[in-house]
Amino acid sequence: MLFTARDGATISGHVWATVAGPAKRPGIVITNGSVQADEQMYWYAAHTLAKAGYVVLTFDPQGQGQSDTLGQSPDTDEGVPAQTEAFGASLRGPDITDWYTTAWFDKYLEHAPGADAMLLSERWRDDPVEARVDPGHDGNAFSFYYYSRLDIHLAGGHVWDCEDLRDGCAGMVPDGQDGYPGNYSYVAIDTSPDAVTGPDAALARRGSSLTVAPRAGAGTRVARKP
Numbered sequence: 001m002l003f004t005a006r007d008g009a010t011i012s013g014h015v016w017a018t019v020a021g022p023a024k025r026p027g028i029v030i031t032n033g034s035v036q037a038d039e040q041m042y043w044y045a046a047h048t049l050a051k052a053g054y055v056v057l058t059f060d061p062q063g064q065g066q067s068d069t070l071g072q073s074p075d076t077d078e079g080v081p082a083q084t085e086a087f088g089a090s091l092r093g094p095d096i097t098d099w100y101t102t103a104w105f106d107k108y109l110e111h112a113p114g115a116d117a118m119l120l121s122e123r124w125r126d127d128p129v130e131a132r133v134d135p136g137h138d139g140n141a142f143s144f145y146y147y148s149r150l151d152i153h154l155a156g157g158h159v160w161d162c163e164d165l166r167d168g169c170a171g172m173v174p175d176g177q178d179g180y181p182g183n184y185s186y187v188a189i190d191t192s193p194d195a196v197t198g199p200d201a202a203l204a205r206r207g208s209s210l211t212v213a214p215r216a217g218a219g220t221r222v223a224r225k226p
Contacts, residue, residue, distance in 0.1 A: 005062060008072025013039065013059025016050040020195035026109040029057045037086035038065040047190035048098040054105060092130050092141050098186045099124070107152075114179040116154050123175030125168055129183065142166035 001013050017025070028049055030042045039058040046056040060067035070076050099118065107115035124130075124141040131139035142148045148165040162169035195201070 005068075005071065007062075007076070009062050009068035009070065011059055011062060011068070012066035013057055014043075014046070016043075016046040016056040016058070018050050018053075018194045019201050020198055021053050025053060025055050026105070027055045027057070028105065031059075032061050032064075040065070041086065044094045044186050044190060045098055045101060048102060048186050049105065051189050051192065052102045052106065053110070091133050092127065094186050095129075095184055096124055096141050098189070099184055113155065116152075117173045117178045118180065119150065119152060120160065120171060120173040121175055121178035121180075122168065122172045123178060123180075123184070125166065125172075126175075140166055 001015055003011050003013070005011050030039075030046060032039075032042070039060045042058050046058045049056045062071075063069040099121075103115050103118035106112040107119065126139045127141045128139060130141045131137050142165050144166065147163060149161075149163055150165055151159070151161045154160050160169075160171055162172075165172075
């Protein structure tokens with residue numbers, strides 16, 4: 001898809017949705033941070049969220065990838081980014097990002113009953129995949145430089161506040177009880193087959209329409225290992 005920024009620059013993006021699922025779904029827009037990067041760096045998250053039942057928009061910020069750098073006169077320089085480099089990521093970074101992002105939207109957009117267990121899971125404090133690649137065989141996937149805080153209201157109405165998920169807090173759920181069996185892998189989720197036929201098969205055809213139902217959400221801050 002292409003759309004025009006207010007300065008006249010043409011912005012390139014993609015809308016992600018599965019064939020399976022209802023025509024009316026919550027919508028999510030993935031925007032890049034202050035350090036710009038091509039939208040392809042965020043497709044892994046878009047795929048996972050689409051498989052979880054959301055409609056997702058990713059796009060190249062102005063000056064990146066397939067989007068224009070300059071706008072149209074008289075606002076030619078408006079919106080031109082000041083930074084154009086991106087930082088590297090860790091092996092498990094995309095997995096832990098997708099895990100918490102999906103769980104958060106499941107809780108606050110879909111009101112899924114199992115979302116709390118995913119958010120409180122201890123699996124990332126003792127992850128065997130992380131342990132295999134960490135120089136010290138440390139399976140804790142949370143950052144040791146920054147705090148990963150989680151402050152939520154549980155479905156029962158109680159407040160659960162953990163100052164640092166890396167250290168752990170009372171009330172966390174063992175990974176065998178967090179509702180996701182086995183190893184979590186965004187690659188396995190993203191490459192799982194979509195439906196071929198179904199109520200939303202029209203989504204696979206060019207020019208089809210879809211009604212997006214955005215709802216108010218919330219945020220969390222999870223710091224992965226650098």
